[in-house]
Every structure is written in structure tokens, then in C-alpha cells.
Amino acid sequence: MVESTLPGGPVDSRVFDPPSVITTDHVFSYSKIAVNEYNLGAKVGQGKNGTVYMARSSLEPSRILAIKAVRRVSPQDKRNKKYEQLRRSHIPRHSDPTLGDAIHSAEGKILKEIAIMKKLRHPHVVRLFEVLDDRVIGKIFMVMEYCAGGEVEWTNQGNPVSTVEQTRRIIRDAILGLDYLHAQGIIHRDIKPANLLWTAHRQHVKIADFGTSQFSYALRLSHAGPSAQDDPEDPILLNDTNLAIRAGTPMFMAPEVVYDIACIDQNDPPPPQPITNAIDVWALGVTLYCLLFGKVPFASKDSGVTTEWKVYRRIFNEDWEAEDYMGYDRIPTGGRYPSDEHSEGGIVMHLLDHFLAKDVRLRITLSEVRSLVSS
Numbered sequence: 001m002v003e004s005t006l007p008g009g010p011v012d013s014r015v016f017d018p019p020s021v022i023t024t025d026h027v028f029s030y031s032k033i034a035v036n037e038y039n040l041g042a043k044v045g046q047g048k049n050g051t052v053y054m055a056r057s058s059l060e061p062s063r064i065l066a067i068k069a070v071r072r073v074s075p076q077d078k079r080n081k082k083y084e085q086l087r088r089s090h091i092p093r094h095s096d097p098t099l100g101d102a103i104h105s106a107e108g109k110i111l112k113e114i115a116i117m118k119k120l121r122h123p124h125v126v127r128l129f130e131v132l133d134d135r136v137i138g139k140i141f142m143v144m145e146y147c148a149g150g151e152v153e154w155t156n157q158g159n160p161v162s163t164v165e166q167t168r169r170i171i172r173d174a175i176l177g178l179d180y181l182h183a184q185g186i187i188h189r190d191i192k193p194a195n196l197l198w199t200a201h202r203q204h205v206k207i208a209d210f211g212t213s214q215f216s217y218a219l220r221l222s223h224a225g226p227s228a229q230d231d232p233e234d235p236i237l238l239n240d241t242n243l244a245i246r247a248g249t250p251m252f253m254a255p256e257v258v259y260d261i262a263c264i265d266q267n268d269p270p271p272p273q274p275i276t277n278a279i280d281v282w283a284l285g286v287t288l289y290c291l292l293f294g295k296v297p298f299a300s301k302d303s304g305v306t307t308e309w310k311v312y313r314r315i316f317n318e319d320w321e322a323e324d325y326m327g328y329d330r331i332p333t334g335g336r337y338p339s340d341e342h343s344e345g346g347i348v349m350h351l352l353d354h355f356l357a358k359d360v361r362l363r364i365t366l367s368e369v370r371s372l373v374s375s
């Protein structure tokens, strides 16, 4: 068994390991139970646009994979019969991302997710192995590594389900994955427990779901310097105007993301802050809070049509509250401002404070947090 060592422990790297993502533009066999050499097994997940199945390759049956099957046309767009007719009769078999992007946003979205995943190769990021994209077929198939442990769970009727030590391990893995993403110029934009997947036996956590992620050339340049100019880039990645558009899950959104809605009725609002990779750090802070306390830090206290707006207002204006105990093992926090800052509770509350700094300039960076959690 080959193992690679990361700070905090070894990672099993026995998985099939092609040097780059394979793109197959001919689907020679496709049914409900198989696509090309892959036999589809149980359904393991359902997203807005895609269904995820367990799968095995007939060429290597011992290896379990995950295949995400995504419709080129989203369910509501299916009503657009004209488009579907056009697609079936005119689209050539070979893949052309820019064409796909231009003719249909659902297809453009999945091609962008694929272009992003193609750049990524890290022990704490779900790996894409192959894309089956035959344009005469109504679906695109993404063959990925399988994360057998499922989504990171965080609440049982408002109570935490992970111990503080388990939480530390989850956050540590997510920090390593996120730090890598940012170095590649990728802002995830939807960090939350449901997008962190456990490997088998809950050994490690990997970041998943790049459906709302965005490539930022400026971010890539800031990490790689002039050598970033030599990166092979897919043209579909280079439009980063989307960064200003609100995306992700409301309760995990950073103050700078919800600014326009939160300040809508303020006479003298503070100046807006830039949208950067710090939005992922905020979302990781919200994730840490969820794991520690079994609830979100900024929730609307009532239900109704204005709920989402109220959440944005709370994110923007209000401070988070600390419970007296954190984790399934109920370790004392010492309250929102613990008197003993060196106690376990004191250290964790201090960390939360830095993750959830409303001012982007005061928010902790991943390199700062890395040194804190590995010490």
C-alpha cells in the first residue's frame, strides 16, 4: 500500500491514479444500469441537476467509484422543446465547452464544474477521473473517487454529533483542501458540512461539489506569481465576472456577499467590501460553529417569506452567540468571551472569532489558521 503523509496523518492513495482527467466523447453503451465500461450501483446522492451513483469499472471491478450523471438540460428548461430539438439535430458529437456555455446555461454550468475539477488533485479534494461527454446523449457523466463515509453530519435536533476532537480533524482536513483550492485560484463558494465528504471508515474528509465554484485569475496569480501565466487554462474558466453574483447557501454566506440585500434600507451603509477567497474562510467558520453547537450561528428565528432577508441582516449586523458547552462530549466553552483564553474553550472561541470576523481585513487567513490547528 502506498501512503502519502500530510500533517496530521497518512492518507490512503491506493486509488486509480491517471495522470490527468480522461475525456471520452463516445458513449458506446448506455442504459439505466451501465455506461460504457461502468456498471452503475446504488444511488448515493441527489443534487439539483445531478444524480450520484456508486459504480464499478468492468476493467477493475475491485475499485468502487462514484458517477454523477447530470442532465444537459435542467428540468425546468426541458419545457423548452425547441432547444432540445436544436441540440439533438445540430450539435456535433465532440465536446466544445464554449459552445455549450453559449447555447445553454445548465450545460455551461456543468462544463465549468468539470473544467474546475480537472485542475484539482489533492488528498482532501474529491478527485475527478473521467468525463463521458458524448453530445448526442442527453447526460454528461463524471467519474469520481467514491467517498464511502457520506456527508459530514452536524446536528441531531439542534445538538452536536461530533466530539471536539472529531471536529478538529474535520476542520483540519477542510483547511488543507481549501488552502490547495485557493492556491489553484479556485474559490469554492459553497463550503458547508454537506459538501465535506468522509472517506471509508471516516478516516478523512474531502471537499466536494464544485457546482458554484469560481476560478479567479487574480487569486491564482497571487499564489503562483508569473508562473501562473504558463497554466493551461480552459477558456470556460476565464470569465470571473460571476464572482460578484451571490451564490451558495444563505446561512453560510459571508457579510460581504449579502451586503446589497442586508443594507437595502440603510441610509448611510458602510462601504462594500471586496469579494475574495475570504468568503470560503467565513463559510468554514460557520461550519466549525455548526459542528461545535449543532446549529447555525445566524438563523432566522421565525419562518415566512422574509426569512432569507432576516438571515442576511443577522449575518451582516449581529454577533454570534456561544453555548456553554461545545461538541458531543460537552466541553465547557467558558462563554462568548472566556476568562481563561488558554483553556480548550478559550482557544476555540478565539478561533471562531477570527473565522467569523465581519471585516474581511481582520478575518483569519488559511495560512494563519493552518499554523494554529497544527500546533
Ligand SMILES: Nc1ncnc2c1ncn2[C@@H]1O[C@H](COP(=O)(O)OP(=O)(O)OP(=O)(O)O)[C@@H](O)[C@H]1O
Binding pocket: 044, 045, 046, 047, 048, 049, 050, 051, 052, 066, 068, 126, 144, 145, 146, 147, 148, 150, 151, 194, 197, 208, 209, 210, 211
Ligand atoms: N464522490 C462522491 N462520493 C460519494 N457521494 C457523493 C460523491 N459526490 C457526491 N456525492 C453525494 O451526492 C450528493 C449530490 O452531489 P452534488 O452535491 O455534487 O450534486 P449537485 O447536483 O451538484 O448538488 P447541488 O444541488 O448541491 O448543486 C452529495 O450531497 C453527496 O451526498
